[in-house]
Amino acid sequence: MALNSWNTQLARAEKVFSSYTEAEFYLPVAPGKNRILYLYGHLATVHDALKETLGLAKRTRPELAVLFLQNADNPAAEFPAYADLKEYWNNVHDELKVLFTNLPAEEWFKRHNAMTDEDFEKDPSRNRLSVLLNRANHVAYHLGQVILLKPGE
Numbered sequence: 001m002a003l004n005s006w007n008t009q010l011a012r013a014e015k016v017f018s019s020y021t022e023a024e025f026y027l028p029v030a031p032g033k034n035r036i037l038y039l040y041g042h043l044a045t046v047h048d049a050l051k052e053t054l055g056l057a058k059r060t061r062p063e064l065a066v067l068f069l070q071n072a073d074n075p076a077a078e079f080p081a082y083a084d085l086k087e088y089w090n091n092v093h094d095e096l097k098v099l100f101t102n103l104p105a106e107e108w109f110k111r112h113n114a115m116t117d118e119d120f121e122k123d124p125s126r127n128r129l130s131v132l133l134n135r136a137n138h139v140a141y142h143l144g145q146v147i148l149l150k151p152g153e
Helices: 002-018 036-053 063-070 080-103 105-107 115-123 126-147
Strands: none
Touching: 002 080, 002 126, 036 063, 036 080, 036 126, 105 126, 115 126
16 A cells, blocks of 8 residues: 555656756746756655665665755756656666565565664554655645646646
């Protein structure tokens, strides 16, 4: 069910993001707010980091954390090209699909790498599965922002 939720949110995200032109990617979702490009890169970078949080693999592009995780959207910053960002998005999600599909069910209930053994012992519900569900909700949250540019959808 959790993987279904993740896959559903990702499919929605891909549909929404692909509905915008390259030029529209540079528009803010609302005056003074993040641009679509930033949110797209933000989600891809969070998902790239998810591989390490879950202890499944290393990040592909750790250098993008500064741009998309540690700093707010800045139109003056140098962002990857639209095509490069799309390739990054696709590669991260293709890799996650394989990693998630191959992870045995019991592994989802183990501690993730963003918490200590002591914290996990106190609250074992804060496991890999909970991280996956939180990331699926994170996608839905940002999709709510992105869709603001196309209110008829």
